[in-house]
Amino acid sequence: HTAEDSIGTGVGVLGDQKTLNTSFDGSAYSLIDNTRGNGIFTYDAANKINERNYFFRLPGSLWVDADNEFTSSYDRAAVDAHYYAGVTYDFYKDVFGRDSFDDNGAPIKSTVHFGRNYNNAAWVGTQMIYGDGDGSNFVELSGGLDVVGHELTHAVTDYSANLIYQDESGAINESMSDVFGTLTEFHEGINPDWDIGEDIYTPGVDNDALRSMSDPTKYDDPDHYSDRYTGTLDSGGVHTNSGIPNKAAYLISEGGAHSGITVTGIGRDKLGQIYYRALTQYLTESSTFSQLRSSLIQSATDLYGANGPEVVDVTAAFDAVGVQ
Ligand SMILES: CCC(=O)Oc1c(C)cccc1C(=O)O
Numbered sequence: 429h430t431a432e433d434s435i436g437t438g439v440g441v442l443g444d445q446k447t448l449n450t451s452f453d454g455s456a457y458s459l460i461d462n463t464r465g466n467g468i469f470t471y472d473a474a475n476k477i478n479e480r481n482y483f484f485r486l487p488g489s490l491w492v493d494a495d496n497e498f499t500s501s502y503d504r505a506a507v508d509a510h511y512y513a514g515v516t517y518d519f520y521k522d523v524f525g526r527d528s529f530d531d532n533g534a535p536i537k538s539t540v541h542f543g544r545n546y547n548n549a550a551w552v553g554t555q556m557i558y559g560d561g562d563g564s565n566f567v568e569l570s571g572g573l574d575v576v577g578h579e580l581t582h583a584v585t586d587y588s589a590n591l592i593y594q595d596e597s598g599a600i601n602e603s604m605s606d607v608f609g610t611l612t613e614f615h616e617g618i619n620p621d622w623d624i625g626e627d628i629y630t631p632g633v634d635n636d637a638l639r640s641m642s643d644p645t646k647y648d649d650p651d652h653y654s655d656r657y658t659g660t661l662d663s664g665g666v667h668t669n670s671g672i673p674n675k676a677a678y679l680i681s682e683g684g685a686h687s688g689i690t691v692t693g694i695g696r697d698k699l700g701q702i703y704y705r706a707l708t709q710y711l712t713e714s715s716t717f718s719q720l721r722s723s724l725i726q727s728a729t730d731l732y733g734a735n736g737p738e739v740v741d742v743t744a745a746f747d748a749v750g751v752q
Pocket residue numbers: 547548549550551574575578579624625638
């Protein structure tokens with residue numbers, strides 16, 4: 429008797445109801461979504477796997493439930509990791525025709541309740557992991573769709589440009605994750621914005637976020653090359669200098685005036701197509717910000733023609749953030 433697909437109900441980190449694709453093996457229901465690629469699988473680290481021992485201990489135990497109702501507070505992190513992985517899978521499939529992060533239907537695995545009071549989320553090379561946060565800086569990090577989209581995009585990047593996670597290539601790596609995490613949020617259309625992590629950051633503080641793409645300086649990240657961080661912290665400021673290409677991406681899509689330059693704005697759909705083509709066809713592991721500019725101009729030219737409004741806006745946006 430093989431397992432059969434089932435539909436469960438769950439409550440997410442923010443207390444929102446959602447239906448889940450689960451699998452029934454005759455006795456219990458597990459968080460296995462067999463409707464997408466070769467499956468989406470969600471696991472529990474039970475706060476017993478941490479940064480020191482994770483490589484031997486991941487993925488933890490497959491998430492099982494007796495009645496196909498995932499409504500306890502402990503369930504919430506798993507509900508959103510599972511559901512948002514599906515949303516992100518659909519985004520890449522529907523918008524770019526990409527079948528999972530490897531474009532070959534790779535199974536997508538997430539582990540929640542990682543560490544203790546762990547204020548991080550990550551793609552660890554084989555799967556995603558999500559901490560619960562400390563309840564003050566963060567709540568369970570899988571509760572943010574842009575966070576899940578960000579983490580899964582690290583996998584897409586690893587299977588395409590494979591941008592080295594250091595200095596400018598690392599900041600591009602980070603920016604790609606913010607861009608596609610945000611485009612995933614707009615694709616789903618529930619409270620989308622150009623902020624990063626707003627749904628799971630500082631529950632006690634309203635209207636703040638981890639980062640802003642529309643105005644990186646709101647959180648002390650640079651929005652111009654002349655203000656880049658040149659130290660060694662955070663692998664050369666990969667989560668800080670990402671503000672420079674993030675600002676450019678925002679301007680390309682939405683338009684605006686910055687550093688005395690006005691960008692018209694070509695919209696999110698064209699931004700996504702231009703960025704996806706650059707990530708998968710032109711960028712390499714050592715690409716610099718300047719090479720990102722030329723890759724995006726080439727992609728816009730390929731897709732929409734030389735000297736069109738798309739090429740004009742990509743050029744103006746990178747001029748505006750000081751990248752030639
Ligand atoms: C938007 C998601 C994000 O930035 O996750 C991270 C956190 C919260 C801490 C450290 C690294 C990351 C990451 O995925 O880059």
